[in-house]
Amino acid sequence: MNVLIFGSGGRESAFAWSIAQSGLLSNLYIAPGNPGLSEVGTCIELDWRDRDMVADFCLRNDIHIVVVGPEEPLVHGLADYFAFHPELERIHFIGPREEAAQLEGSKDYAKAFMKRHGIPTAAYRTFTKNELEAAKMYVLSQDGPYVLKADGLAGGKGVVILDHVVDALKELDSMLGEAKFGSASSRVVIEEHLTGPEFSVFVLTDGENYILLPQATDYKRVGEGQTGPNTGGMGAISPVPFVTPDVLGQVHREIIQPTIEGLQAEQIPYCGFIFFGLMLTADGPKVIEYNVRMGDPETEAVLARLDEDLLALMIDAARGHIATRPAAVKPETAITVVMTAPGYPGEYPKGLAITGAELPSEGSLLFHSGTALRDGQLVTNGGRVLAITGLGADAEEAKTRAYARVDQIQFEGKQVRRDIGTIYGWPLDAKK
Ligand code: AMP
Ligand code: GLY
Numbered sequence: 001m002n003v004l005i006f007g008s009g010g011r012e013s014a015f016a017w018s019i020a021q022s023g024l025l026s027n028l029y030i031a032p033g034n035p036g037l038s039e040v041g042t043c044i045e046l047d048w049r050d051r052d053m054v055a056d057f058c059l060r061n062d063i064h065i066v067v068v069g070p071e072e073p074l075v076h077g078l079a080d081y082f083a084f085h086p087e088l089e090r091i092h093f094i095g096p097r098e099e100a101a102q103l104e105g106s107k108d109y110a111k112a113f114m115k116r117h118g119i120p121t122a123a124y125r126t127f128t129k130n131e132l133e134a135a136k137m138y139v140l141s142q143d144g145p146y147v148l149k150a151d152g153l154a155g156g157k158g159v160v161i162l163d164h165v166v167d168a169l170k171e172l173d174s175m176l177g178e179a180k181f182g183s184a185s186s187r188v189v190i191e192e193h194l195t196g197p198e199f200s201v202f203v204l205t206d207g208e209n210y211i212l213l214p215q216a217t218d219y220k221r222v223g224e225g226q227t228g229p230n231t232g233g234m235g236a237i238s239p240v241p242f243v244t245p246d247v248l249g250q251v252h253r254e255i256i257q258p259t260i261e262g263l264q265a266e267q268i269p270y271c272g273f274i275f276f277g278l279m280l281t282a283d284g285p286k287v288i289e290y291n292v293r294m295g296d297p298e299t300e301a302v303l304a305r306l307d308e309d310l311l312a313l314m315i316d317a318a319r320g321h322i323a324t325r326p327a328a329v330k331p332e333t334a335i336t337v338v339m340t341a342p343g344y345p346g347e348y349p350k351g352l353a354i355t356g357a358e359l360p361s362e363g364s365l366l367f368h369s370g371t372a373l374r375d376g377q378l379v380t381n382g383g384r385v386l387a388i389t390g391l392g393a394d395a396e397e398a399k400t401r402a403y404a405r406v407d408q409i410q411f412e413g414k415q416v417r418r419d420i421g422t423i424y425g426w427p428l429d430a431k432k
Contacts, residue, residue, distance in 0.1 A: 002027045002062050003311065005041075006048050006078075007069025008034050010338070010387035011296035013367035014303045015067060015310070016040045022311035029061065035378060036368025048073040051081050055088055065314060068095035068272075071293050075105035075153060079272075092318030095272040096292050100263065103274075103290040107149045107158075107189045110290050117262035119255055121287040122192040126151070129176045129186045138190060139168045147191040150175060152184030156232055161193070196281040197425035198288065199240045200298055201251055205260060206317045207270040209324040212256075214238045214305045215248070216298040217423075222345055224419045231345040232384055235420030236336045237395065238301040242280060242426045251278065251285050259290075271317055282428060300367050300387045301334040335398040335421045336389045337406050341370070342413025344383035352380040352411040361405040363397070365389040380411055395421050 001024050005012050013036050019025060020040045033043030046057055048068075058066070066082065068074055077098040082088045095101075102109040108126040113119075127135035139146060146168035150158030158181050162168045175185040199217045203210040216238040222228040255276060263270050275291035275298075294302070303310065307328040316322050341348035350372075357366060357378055367389070370382015386409065390402025399421045406416055 001025060001064040001311065001315075002029070003065050003067065004029045004031065004058065004061075004063045005067045005069060006031050006073055008032050008037070009069065009296050010367040010369040010384065011294055011299040012069040013037055013369065013387070014300045015069065015294075017365065017367065018303045018306065018310040019067075022309045024309070024311050024315070027061070029063070034368045034371050034381075035373045036366070036371060048078055049076075051078075054078075054081075055085060058091055059087060063091055065092040065094065065311075065318060067314065068093075069293065069296075071101065071104050071153065071291065074098070074101040074272075074292055092315060093271065094314050094318065096270045100268050100270045101292045104292045105153055106151050107289070108151050108187055111189060113262060114287060117258045117265075119258050119262070119287055120284065122147070122194050124189050124191045126187055126189050127176065129179075132172065132176045135172050135176060135188060135190065136169055139165060139172065142190075144168070145193045146171075147193050148172065148175060149189040149191065150181040150185035151187035151189060152181070154181040154184045156230060157181070158184055159230075194279050194281050194286060194288070195425075196279045196428060197242060197423065198277065198279050199243055200295055201248075201256070201276040201278060202294060202298070202302060203256060203274050203276075204313055204317050204322070205270055205272070205274060206320045206322040207263060208260070208320065209322040210256065210260060210274075211313055211317075211322055211324075212252075212326040214302045214327070214329050215240050215243045216295070216301050218295060218298050219417060219420055222415075222417075224417050226424050229345055231340070233295065233297045234338050234340070234417045236295075236298045236301040236334075237398075237421050237423075238298070238305055238334045241395075241423055247280060247285060251276070255285060255287060280426075280428070296369075297336045297338050297384075297387045300365070300389050301336040304334040304336075304365055304389045304391055305330045305332060330391075332391045332393060333395045333398040334389050334391050335395065335402045336387050337402045337416055337420045338369070338384050339386045339388065339406060339409065339411075340384050340415045341380050341382070341411075342415055344415060348383055349413075350379070350381050352413070354378045354380060354385070354409065354411045356409040357386065359408050361401070361408060363391050363401040364405040365391070366405065385411070385414075
């Protein structure tokens with residue numbers, strides 16, 4: 001089978017690494033890919049926005065299945081293009097169509113969906129830019145902290161949490177009044193503030209049944225001890241120690257099953273991954289957000305533990321042949337450490353020479369993210385540069401192996417968090 005993956009990050013590198021092990025694979029193409037990906041497949045210049053080119057490429061190269069890494073192509077209807085194009089409709093496509101992708105593309109859509117289907121999540125109200133005064137009145141009637149979310153995609157920056165009411169009112173002015181996040185903040189969701197440790201649950205679904213993938217938790221803040229600004233993710237661990245079989249059972253009954261049944265009841269087809277961003281509150285697990293794709297860097301930890309043929313699972317999903325069950329998983333712990341450029345998540349330089357990436361290291365995997373080749377030299381080409389996954393019998397061993405690999409790779413100003421694997425906010429009663 002010929003496979004085309006869209007994306008170029010650590011997540012897509014992990015997809016490619018996993019798919020490359022499948023006996024079903026003939027040719028693997030990645031658009032646009034990166035230097036690491038060109039070692040497992042063929043990287044091609046193909047922009048998902050250029051639909052005619054995409055169609056032409058798929059037909060000329062006899063692509064059987066398309067796998068979309070990031071959310072943007074999905075939110076902009078790439079799956080719909082394949083579904084309704086007479087020559088492409090036979091090509092399997094992993095990723096939901098535009099309507100279902102609104103679960104990630106619009107916070108208000110996701111909250112309303114959860115409300116309709118009784119899925120546990122923070123209480124909320126949505127306000128449009130014409131309702132600025134009403135939004136302020138609402139904030140004044142609530143206790144802090146205040147959780148304000150731009151409705152649309154804002155590159156992970158659209159959530160603002162403020163302790164003081166004055167700051168919340170100012171932020172509303174900026175989001176709704178001054179379009180701080182452009183059209184993404186023409187609507188703002190104001191949510192009840194929840195507390196508890198966060199974790200992520202991933203499924204691959206055909207819209208009716210689902211395979212449960214390993215759980216993970218990511219480390220969003222740039223600084224050790226969960227400090228500093230949010231990033232795309234500085235690391236991940238799988239499994240998550242506080243996600244017991246009981247918690248998982250509750251997530252299945254109260255969150256995953258009602259989500260999939262809700263999609264079916266509303267006749268919204270869904271073939272692809274659902275990423276449930278959850279918080280384990282004192283009242284049980286609640287949904288913080290849906291994503292319609294896998295997480296980065298969670299995928300680099302999750303797939304390292306998956307003990308199944310990912311390509312075969314994807315084909316089953318596309319054919320509607322999934323049976324609801326947990327995936328076979330290796331018993332090891334995986335810890336992924338992201339190496340970033342200096343300055344990230346703010347401004348950062350590109351083109352810094354990377355050394356040591358080729359050195360092997362026991363029990364670890366290296367996934368390229370923001371890298372490029374310049375005159376044969378591997379250089380940085382993004383904020384998140386490399387993701388290193390260590391696998392071990394326990395978290396300690398996984399961590400030792402991940403950091404041993406991290407330490408043999410150098411580039412100027414390289415930034416890593418040294419506390420990946422530490423579980424914050426658990427047990428619950430240790431919190432204030
Ligand atoms: P989101 O982009 O919706 O995942 O939000 C980003 C981060 O903001 C989450 O990972 C949480 O840490 C935090 N957050 C979002 N919603 C809430 C909430 N209702 N209560 C507390 N923290 C939240
Ligand atoms: N690591 C969080 C995300 O992929 O959205």
